[in-house]
Amino acid sequence: MISLTIDEKKIEAPEGATVLEAARLAKIDIPTLCHDPRMKPHGACRLCIVDIAGLPRPVTSCTTPATDGMVVTTTNPRLERLRKTTVELLLSDHPNDCMVCIKAGDCTLQNLAYKYAIRESRFKGAVRQHNRVDNNPFIMREQDKCVLCGLCVRVCDEVQGVGAIGYANRGFESDICPPFKNELNCEFCGQCVSVCPTGALSAKMWAGQPRLEGMENTETTCTYCGCGCNITLHSHANKVVRVSSRSDNHNRGWLCVKGRFGYEFINSKDRLTTPLIRREKGGKLEPATWDEALDLVVAKMSAIKEQHGADAIGGLASARCTNEENYLFQKLMRVGIGTNNVDHCARY
């Protein structure tokens, strides 16, 4: 452990921590746009600048290692002026259409504008124009809202190992796009969407649905493969309208295309809503009441058990249903029917 002083507070931090990490451990807030602890520091947004005693100019806390005895100031009029100018500059090249932006209320840039009470930027001038709409069904790119924090590029490269998008051009014309500005051709994991601090990246499926703050959130576990990712189901009016994942869980907030975007089946019109019964062999399946259906199940199962013995009945449990359901199912087979003919599809 090393000890340092941040804003006149003595702080202990682990060896190798950055100034930003040390400050966050001590619950000292430093604004950032381009930082995510799950990725390598980038130092591009310049919002996390701090003064360090002995250094001639402010440095970014996300890239500067904390050292023993360091004296750090995270806020003073000069630093706040620089931060405010940076935000103003960003807003001067931004559509500022928060009213119709899906990210409103959940947008780091918007929060910063609020924090610094920037009604209007002092700087007006050229703005980047991006009118492109991609054909892919998942990811909506509104690059005129991009602040070039690079999180999407880094997550795609460092975490996903795909590199489907990258920086292009330089300077004011810098852009983030697939190679040769082609259509996005990737795994559509949506990791980029999950880390974007503004409305530059969102999901097409979210459009027209309530914004994040208008939804109910439920912490649960993904229903697909065996990775067991923790997810948050965002629902509205008894519909699941978005899936996300918190960065502090064991899958660190990362999801795959199925987990993140494969939720429409839940509210599919194909869902079964009533029990069905085939009233005669070769006949059709017809709607029935629960009582009718369950009576039939119990009567038929009992009859087969009566006639052919319990082992003439088998049960297949579900590798997709809960532990409790599976437990109760095998108990049903073993106690209610009296057979060990219970298995599940784990083998294929």
Added chain:
Amino acid sequence: MNSEIIVNVCMGTGGIAAGAEMVMTAFKEEFEAAGVKNARIEERCRLHKVGCRGFCARDVLVDINVDGEVSTYQYIQPEMVKRLIQDHVIGKQPVTEWLVGDDYHVFHDNQTKIVLADLGKINPESIDDYLGVGGYTAAKKALTTMTPAEVIVTVKNSGLRGRGGGGFPTGLKWSLCAANEADQRYVICNADEGDPGAFMDRSVVEGNPHAVIEGMIVTAYAIGASIGYVYIRAEYPLAVDRLRIAIAAARERGYLGKKLFGGQFDFDVKIKLGAGAFVCGEETALIASIEGERGMPRAKPPFPANKGLWGKPTIINNVETLANIPPIINKGAEWFASIGSEKSKGTKVIALTGKIRNTGLIEIPMGMPLNDIIFKIGGGIEGDKLFKAVQTGGPSGGCIPQQYIDLPVDYEGLKSVGSMMGSGGMVVLDETDCMVNIAKFFLQFTQDESCGKCVPCRIGTKRLLEILTRITEGKGKKGDIELLQELAEDVRDSSLCGLGMSAPNPVLSTIKYFRHEYEAHINQKKCPAKVCNKLLTFFIRQDMCVGCGMCLKACSVNAITGEKKQPHHIDNTLCIQCGSCFDVCKFSAVIKD
């Protein structure tokens, strides 16, 4: 003809542009025509290509050395060669009207040459020439008689500071690098000279590439690096060629490769060509570029000396710094420290250009007053115009006005007036230069070259440029100067790398010293230097116009009318002040005011 004759033709980029290759060919042909056979040229009459001697404005420069008596000719063209041979080589009578004048000697005599000492004397493509002037003795001395630590101490004691811009003490940088535990270290020679108005490194590499290689060998030995890179602009094809030749020759002679000078030390050098990005002159961006990435700077710390190329300790020195190393090793730290000023030791190579009589490459002792550079070496302002300012340090520097003409030129001196040494470009401006336009020019440059990574530089330089542009177009508003100043300060203080940190310097220094010019643009909508077209009115002097019709054709908005052979007129309600008519008029009939 028993005398020994040596003809040196200056073949730097400037010389070649002026026709040096044709002059060279002419010499060969004329020698033959004059009956001096090839064989005898080899024997008696050596024809040399040499590197730039600095005074490129007078190219093609040719030395004719007859038995040790050197005469230097200027502005030589192929058709003049015949007479040179007839009169001077054969007739032993120098062609006096073609000889350089006194100003040539004033130009050279006021300089102190360490780095440039052998430029213009040796053939840069001949390792033997370099060996002939004591080449590779410093490397031998360091590797065979000194420990790495002793080499570092010598460089520390010499007081040498980085010549690439920052002026960081070279010896200290080396010792920081050497202190790291590492299985591999690197030396990088930064030859990515991108500052507009600077050509020191190009000339040194073109004129004496082995000196740079030798400097790298000593550096590598001092810090324990076995691999070196020269990162050089692809826009310098001649320098690249000469460097390739030099590296191959050094390898062949065993100055590069395994077990140098019979010891245990291995070192080799690779060339990496820059691909056209000014920001790659910044060390961390240069490293990214060598790693094959976009040249986007990385935050410091960690510094390259600790974690550089591929994460290994790396020393990056520029061409001039490295070229200073062999003389320091050979002549000692005390010798070097005796030259220059208190905190800036040694000399500085400067590209002296702009509205000045003697443009070219010069080397001065640190601390020489600006006045001496401009008016002694430089010979004063071109065309007897008035001196207005000198721009130093390229896009990172500032403009120094008349009032500081006695300023000593060293790191501290330039910094004290809001400019900087940079890599050593010095552009002299006269009364016809508009300082707002100059600031705009540099902002256009830095804005184009901003890598786009950090916000203040990416958007801030764009906004600075936009404000400057509107001022030069007569759309400046009250408060624009203050807005420029505030934004410039914020960009300076919060940008990621040196490019953004120094990009506002041209704005801040011109506002500081030439605020009245800004005010004239904004308040009176006038450009005092008559440069900013949008603020000018164009008209045609009826007494000068011959009615050639050139302006009429050039005008894209049909604002000019007039019959053939009759004086023309400009309709100012239509004119968009593009300046085309002014440019095309051969009779100075178009006037702007």
Added chain:
Amino acid sequence: MAGLAAKFGSGAMSNSVEGISRNEALFVIGSNTTENHPIIGLRMKEAVARGAQLIVADPRKIPLVKFATLWLRHKPGTDSVLLNAMMHVILAEGLEDKTFIAERTEGFAEFVESLKEFTPDFGEKITGVPAEDIRKAARIYASAGNAGIYYAMGITQHVMGTNNVHAVGNLAMLTGNLGKDAAGVNPLRGQNNVQGACDMGCLPDVFPGYQKVAIPEIRQKFESAWCAALSDVPGLPASEMTEAMLAGRMKGMYIFGENPAVSDPNTNHAVKGFESLEFLVVQDIFLTETAELADVVLPSASFAEKNGTFTCSERRVQRVRPAIASPGAARDDLAIIHEIFQRLTGGDAAATVQPAEVFNEVASLWAGIAGMDYARLDRDSLQWPCPTKDHPGTPYLFEKTFPRNETGKALFTKVPYVLSDELPDAEYPYVLTTGRELFHYHTGTMTRRSTGLAAVAPEAFVEVNPADAKDLGVKDKEMLTVTSRRGTIRVKARVSDIVPPKVVFIPFHYKEAGANRLTSDALDPICKIMEAKVCAVRIER
């Protein structure tokens, strides 16, 4: 599963996903991790980025190959030979962990004897992997301080699947890569709660917590807990149920949340089985292909509508919580099963059941999760074993002992060379292998109803090597007929060097071109797993 249990005493992933990034070497065999377990795949990529060496053994050039130090393209069905040959090299070069072998294993001497014939050259002959690569792989794996093995259905879905699993286990034992952090033998589970279904006793021979039905004391424990007499006869595994149906021994069937009419190998055969039943109940959220065969279909709740727990590959028990209400009259599976149970056993049909109660009942019967309850799980997930309320859960197994038997030692098992059941011949010259693709899950009932996923992966395809395509005169995207001894499908060609020559691959998500109509239902004799990964087919335009 049974393979690992026999060797170690537990068949689950020995280690944790979190530890993957700390592996110095990773050996991935028979797992297309980045497509089938994408988030586990991320950890593998992270390990590589941190400098780990990755060995991928797969006949297909799966996406992970891009990150691999070494790729072993062995022939389908030759996994155990490849593994044996690697172990031959390890022993020959003295790279084995002698201390671990001496202190923590048994059966080593016989095992060494059995490896004799598996020289790298023999390995090359059988697997097609150059002997030098086998040596390299052995060295990389055995020299790493922490090496993990990761596998999935590519290892198990073979007639010699159990053998393969034994071979994998042997390799880890030989190098001491068990009982420590960031190592181990790690079967990756294909579905969200395969682990949980096994843990909960949905297996014919064990009660919850892998407690054998054949052992009287155990049976008595459950009889007293459940207040009922229990059968001591192990039941039929799913893969043998089809035969039992066709033979008339099985008359009634209750299936919930599965779609065997698409996922079963040799589905034509399986469907005939279901059709021959007297009574079939299917409980699902959609009218699946299996449900269409049913006599009664019960509408149930999706995961987004229910309360409970899932247990993922790394033995992590996690909460599932409802976000919305089920549509129409659909009810959650727990309530349905509970009501049937009550009706069958004469209990109160109107009584309700809480998932937490059920969980507590399991915890009282299986020490593995005895320390867990919903209150704890609501705070954070836990990895079993977690025997007491203050136990933090177990990130990796076998730290001190192997719970196989009293000796506490792991068992080396001889793994002979066994051929796949159905090899290509003149009539069926291609090997078909099956699997999943990134954009779909299992039989596609969920993913193919998600518009985006359906749009990017709309239809089935068969991967054909360019050389084979040339032989067959087939162009990319052309329709082909693929036929095995069991069935035939029409499917679009995807000409790609992802597959080696003479091997074709078809994903099994698409019912309209069901790959499992072709696959074989030959069984592994021990594990009763079907050989879905290798069968012989012929291809026509």
Added chain:
Amino acid sequence: MEEALEGIYQKTVAHGDNIITVLQEIQNTFGYVQEESVHWFSARTNIPASKFYGVITFYSQFHLTPRGKNIITVCSGTVCHVKGASRIISRLRDDLKLPEGTATTKDMMFTLENVNCVGACSIAPVVLVNNKVYGKMNPEKISKTLKTYKE
């Protein structure tokens, strides 16, 4: 084309050279960087095409479209700027009938580019034609020089 690319691969990547060198070689061979060559190299090296594209668009040296037979480069360094480089550029645009925003003539004979500084400031303003340096230029001289390349 594949053969040429494989040749470049052997010359560069096989010796540990980075993608900038690869792209420089591609451009030397084909005159510009075609998209297909990037995809080929991306597949061959497992380096995402996005990295190549990022590098290509970052460095001014790389071109994604074919360039003219003759490359005219006008230096726009400080000294050339104060000595009238912009007048040379507008003259060249006039002579070549190149509208603002285009760099290459329709007949693919000329491409007009500018460069930050070629470091030949003493002979400013400077124009390079196919890497041959022309110093102390003015609009008249450049028009004359251009003519020699038109033939």
